[in-house]
Amino acid sequence: MNNTTIVAIALGSNLGDRDAHLDFAVSRLSQFLSDITVSSRYDTAPVDVVGDQPTYLNAALVGDTVLDPHALLRELQAIELADGRERPYANAPRTLDVDLILYGQAIVDERGLVVPHPRFRERAFVLEPLAEIAPNLVDPVTEMTVGGLLRRLRAEMG
Numbered sequence: 001m002n003n004t005t006i007v008a009i010a011l012g013s014n015l016g017d018r019d020a021h022l023d024f025a026v027s028r029l030s031q032f033l034s035d036i037t038v039s040s041r042y043d044t045a046p047v048d049v050v051g052d053q054p055t056y057l058n059a060a061l062v063g064d065t066v067l068d069p070h071a072l073l074r075e076l077q078a079i080e081l082a083d084g085r086e087r088p089y090a091n092a093p094r095t096l097d098v099d100l101i102l103y104g105q106a107i108v109d110e111r112g113l114v115v116p117h118p119r120f121r122e123r124a125f126v127l128e129p130l131a132e133i134a135p136n137l138v139d140p141v142t143e144m145t146v147g148g149l150l151r152r153l154r155a156e157m158g
Helices: 018-029 069-082 124-133 146-157
Strands: 005-013 034-038 042-044 056-065 097-103 108-110 113-115
Touching: 005 018, 005 124, 018 034, 018 056, 018 069, 042 124, 056 124, 069 097, 069 113, 097 113, 097 124, 124 146
Parallel strands: none
Antiparallel strands: 005 056, 005 097, 034 056, 042 056, 108 113
């Protein structure tokens, strides 16, 4: 039996049929993740973007994988590409964004791959859906749970 690792993935879309884009991602993710749990979907205002952009539909999922972090990242990028994701400039509107947030208790800081995701602790649009389905997942950097990170962020935001 292969060893599996629990992973947390954030999903977002702000172009076209946002629900269909997230459905596509979940369907494709189910091909190489097991025991998937998917959050509710959240309408959120764009954060750290250029210009006026449509609102995002965000969700999170957790599941188990046998893939190593690099192979998993390649799969996530392939899902974005298959759904028509284009990257004309940084933080451009997108049909689909699929981000690796946590890979078990791994800490990876390499060119092209940083896990945990470097900005997830300050993003309510990631923490809220993730806390809904996996509040007790632990961030290996801060050693705080996802639920604790969300409570801290809410307190900081007032």
